[in-house]
Amino acid sequence: MSIELRHPMSSLVIGTISAAFFFWLAAVSFMTGTHPVATFGTALCFGVLGLMALPMVADYFFARHQVSEDSIDFGRRFGGRGVMRWSDVRRIRFSPTMKWFVLEDVSRRKARIATSLIGLPDFARIALAQAAPDALDPKTRRLLSEASLGRRPRVWL
Structure with missing residues (x-):
């Protein structure tokens, strides 16, 4: 899927x-x-x-992404694509100033997932299930949990 x-x-x-x-x-x-x-x-x-x-x-x-149980195929703002396997994700954090989730793999490549994207709850569910537990800090885990329920991170505060 x-x-x-x-x-x-x-x-x-x-x-x-x-x-x-x-x-x-x-x-x-x-x-x-x-x-x-x-x-x-x-x-x-x-x-x-x-x-x-x-x-x-x-x-x-350009910033369109395909998320599966195995990997995320991500697009960048000014073109270019990348693929990141969930098993290679070493860190997921939330950037409060830019309002996006930043995924970083073992080779330090980054994928940025904006909180305004259609499909964010599905991404959050897959990220919580597939990413290594130590890749998420407590705040990011809480925000992803809320996003998986359809509650996006607040944009203005």
Whole structure:
């Protein structure tokens, strides 16, 4: 049995609309400004904000994972894939700032599983069953247990 983890369509919509909005503001600012330095600076700031929304779009397309009882086939934000066998996972921890679970294998490769992914409860159940008991710290074990019941880690606090 294999389970797909993927971002919801809302991630693509929010990322695309945010990027388009800030790029549009950058263009309007650049075209309508009267003071050259202020116009360039404002347009640059809006352009940077638009670029900051693009990783959300990239995640939607590339950060898709296949989880089975034997392994996890994971995708990375900017392309590239990897496979990690559960028997090779040496550590699973939760990153509170990024809101994802980080799996690390014996060769120090990392897979990042966002808490917003569709299929997270199934991932949590498999991770709890297949990962070595000493790979999980108490906090991560508690968060995975809650996620397996459908209660995702809190995003805003």
